Every structure is written in C-alpha cells, then in structure tokens.
Amino acid sequence: MTAAEVAEAHSHLVAFCDEFETLYVQQCADRIHLTRQCIHVLGHLGPETYRLGPAHNHTEATMEHTIGNLGEEIRQPSNPYANLSECSLYRGQVNAFFAMYPQFAPPSQGDLPQGSLDLGGGICSSSKS
Incomplete structure (x- = not known):
C-alpha cells in the first residue's frame, strides 16, 4: 500500500x-x-x-496463532498447563539460540508468501507498492 x-x-x-x-x-x-x-x-x-x-x-492475531500452535504441541492432557509451559520455554530457547547464532538456523522452507518479493538478505516485501 x-x-x-x-x-x-x-x-x-x-x-x-x-x-x-x-x-x-x-x-x-x-x-x-x-x-x-x-x-x-x-x-x-x-x-x-x-x-x-x-x-x-x-495485532493479537499473531499471539493467537502462536497460542494455537503451542496448543497443538500439548502431549500430556492430564497436565496441559505444565506441558504448555515446557513447550513455550523450549520454543523461546530455540528462537533465542537462532537469534544469537543465525548461521545455525535451518534454511527456510517453502515459497515466499503470495504477493511478496525477495529483497535479499532474508528480507521480503509486498510486491505491490
């Protein structure tokens, strides 16, 4: 836009x-x-x-999407909150590691989102401007 x-x-x-x-x-x-x-x-x-x-x-949609993803990872329905805490902690630790050491981050999978344009350096933008 x-x-x-x-x-x-x-x-x-x-x-x-x-x-x-x-x-x-x-x-x-x-x-x-x-x-x-x-x-x-x-x-x-x-x-x-x-x-x-x-x-x-x-907006909150990003957080709701993340909560939904974490909810899918719950494997112990007898203690869902403890399991959710562990999943959240693990995900945070993994994200922090890749933020500190981007050379170890796995290559991105899949294509760019529809309508985006690869600008190089891991940056993409909307192709419409």
Missing part, C-alpha cells in the same frame, strides 16, 4: 468514527460505552500503519 492510500483510508476511517460518535454517543458521557474498542481503534490505524506497518503484523 502506498502512503497516499494509507492517508486516504485514514481520512475515511476518521470520518466514520466521527459520524458514529455523532449519531450514537452524541457527546453524552452515559453513552460512551456505545463506542467499542473496535470502533475507537479505527482512528489510529493510519498513523499506526506508518509507525508499525500493517496491523496484521502486530
């Missing part, structure tokens, strides 16, 4: 948030609960995209 596209999307999202608050909250403190986090966060997506990149890179 281009900077112009992010700016345009941001202006539309802010307009939506303003209209939502005008229609439903009407500047009444007792109606503020009508503005849920999912509505409020829309006004931050544009600036946060500049700062952190696309939301899918840093």
